[in-house]
Amino acid sequence: MKKRVAVIGLDGMAWHILNKLFKWNIMPNLKKITQKSLKGTLESTIPPESGPAWTSLATGVNPGKHGVFGFTIPTKDYNGIKILSSRDVKYLRIHEMVAVQNLKSICVNQILTYPIKKFPGSYVITDWLSPEIRYSPEIKEYAENYHGPTLTKPSPLLKKNWDAEYADVSSRVDTINALLQEIDWDLFWAVYSEPDHLFHRYYDLVMKKDRKVMRLFNKIDETFKIVEDIADLLIVLSDHGFRKFNYGVYVNTLFEKMGLVKKASQQTIKDIACQRQVDNPRIQFRLPESLYTYLSKVPSSIEFVLLKIYKQLLKVDIRAKMTTHINPKLSKAFAHGFGVYIREKELTDYIVSMLKRSQFIGGVWKKEEIYHGKQLEAMPDLVIVPNFNGGYALRGDAIAPKPAMRREFSAHHPEGIIIIYRENVRPSWMQGIRVYDIVPTILDFLGLDIPEDIDGTVIDLPKD
Ligand SMILES: [Zn+2]
Known part of the structure; x- marks a missing residue:
């Protein structure tokens, strides 16, 4: 039947x-x-x-x-x-x-x-x-x-x-x-x-x-x-x-501080069309660079209040500017989404141990530890997940002022x-x-x- x-x-x-x-x-x-x-x-x-x-x-x-x-x-x-x-x-x-x-x-x-x-x-x-x-x-x-x-x-x-x-x-x-x-x-x-x-x-x-x-x-x-x-x-x-999560994690920011990632002098990663589908569509306002840098240095509670005031003044939803992209070609390693691509392979164990020590990161695996099969080559060298239980979620590949920024936002679990x-x-x-x-x-x-x-x-x- x-x-x-x-x-x-x-x-x-x-x-x-x-x-x-x-x-x-x-x-x-x-x-x-x-x-x-x-x-x-x-x-x-x-x-x-x-x-x-x-x-x-x-x-x-x-x-x-x-x-x-x-x-x-x-x-x-x-x-x-x-x-x-x-x-x-x-x-x-x-x-x-x-x-x-x-x-x-x-x-x-x-x-x-x-x-x-x-x-x-x-x-x-x-x-x-x-x-x-x-x-x-x-x-x-x-x-x-x-x-x-x-x-x-x-x-x-x-x-x-x-x-x-x-x-x-x-x-x-x-x-x-x-x-x-x-x-x-x-x-x-x-x-x-x-x-x-x-x-x-x-x-x-x-x-x-x-x-x-x-x-x-x-x-x-x-x-x-x-x-x-x-x-x-x-x-x-x-x-x-x-x-809902409380912190956005920027892995490339962590890598930049470790001297692994090279900032791009201009935007080298092209904005891809599919980002439009998942990005927050609300009106974005670019904070002046100086103000943004300043905000990144103050405690997150103050940053939060300042952004709120700014938001009310301008009547737009403020998303701080995050346009500093990376130059993968000049980087020793870089993150793209949940994957880490390591161009100088001898650094692998060092990067793994550094990521494992980070409170923002919930898990780090070499690809062969979790994947197996003929397509292993197409996978990034490392797979990372943020510390979901601690309220952290990945936010993007850009370089932010801090590796983890306090932001309430919704993301995958x-x-x-x-x-x-x-x-x-x-x-x-x-x-x-x-x-x-x-x-x-x-x-x-x-x-x-x-x-x-x-x-x-x-x-x-x-x-x-
Ligand atoms: Zn989905």
């Missing part, structure tokens, strides 16, 4: 946020499903970033095998930054694995699906990191109404155009709902990026139950009413969680969510589910072959 698996991703969703949405009855359909499901915390990849995490969720293997560490990596000549594409994903993803074994799949907004790799029986709508939305011609009548933000078309969220945002979100929800109901599929994989994008920019509005934001989540909830009746196995998950529903499943709380476990669980449920080198294990689905 035909069995159907649906995976609905809620990028960046965390339990403390979802439980609020449930309490406010903003997502009643998902709430109802959750009450009768297996659920748990989903441990993200190291680092908890959408690129590696979604790719690991969709492949069942670690970044050393699929090759994706972030959306961007430094180019080989260290002259710039390259945005990854589907060509950089070196392992089959579940929508492709299913198609290879002669079943049908639909995949919507999975990161790094542009340009579309063609597999018979697999229909794709590309993701928000595409230069433009592309789709498999077979689903044209549905996909042509799908309006996503892309690298060339910024989300209306950036301009706080909430009505336009609602129209766009509705176009995506309606497309997904129509595909769910009207196309024949065995695996349906769709990712909603909206939670992540909203939490990055408007975390406080979400937590204040702002009506404009709630309307978006309420619209997305329509999908759960439909998918519950169609799928035999429904998995709702996020790639990482979200939280390693604990995502997972909800698994099938008929008669015994509701309980699961422990220790990892991003790698999703693919083997789906393949097992569909009765398909599981690749031998998969890193995850099949999740046990106890029945009542």
Whole structure:
């Protein structure tokens, strides 16, 4: 008998946020499903970033095998930054694995699906990191109404155009709902990026139950009413969680003080388009350099008060200027996101020991300590995570006056969510589910072959 698996991703969703949405009855359909499901915390990849995490969720293997560490990596000549594409994903993803074994799949907004790799029986709508939305011609009548933000078309969220945002979100929800109901599929994989994008920019509005934001989540909830009746196995998950942090960590600032990083005389790292999607869109005001330097020297409590006064005077949201970039070519080592690239390899142990001593850093690994596989070469030399529990999150690659600056902001957290529903499943709380476990669980449920080198294990689905 035909069995159907649906995976609905809620990028960046965390339990403390979802439980609020449930309490406010903003997502009643998902709430109802959750009450009768297996659920748990989903441990993200190291680092908890959408690129590696979604790719690991969709492949069942670690970044050393699929090759994706972030959306961007430094180019080989260290002259710039390259945005990854589907060509950089070196392992089959579940929508492709299913198609290879002669079943049908639909995949919507999975990161790094542009340009579309063609597999018979697999229909794709590309993701928000595409230069433009592309789709498999077979689903044209549905996909042509799908309006996503892309690298060339910024989300209306950036301009706080909430009505336009609602129209766009509705176009995506309606497309997904129509595909769910009207196309024949065995695996349906769709990712909603909206939670992540909203939490990055408007975390406080979400937590204040702002009506404009709630309307978006309420619209997305329509999908759960439909998918519950169609799928035999429904998995709702996020790639990482979200939280408020108190300090922004600038690893290259630490490196500059260690004499490893060389400042760029001018901006050498080009502003990349995808930054526009995740940066805070509020009006930014550049503080005069002298004032900024002064602020960096005063205790953070005073800095905070001064910035507040400044903010009131100017009536704009002040983000202190952080435009001093680094020159990777002249640096002995530098950080890009959660990765550290070491150009003078003999310094590796020294850098590791210095990072381990920093109170801002929560973990440091040489790549071979946490990753394994043929794509190890594509990984940075070191992988770092900030001291999440101490309230620290990474803030950027620029050089700031201090390695850790007091700033309240929201950022990714390693604990995502997972909800698994099938008929008669015994509701309980699961422990220790990892991003790698999703693919083997789906393949097992569909009765398909599981690749031998998969890193995850099949999740046990106890029945009542
Ligand atoms: Zn994400």
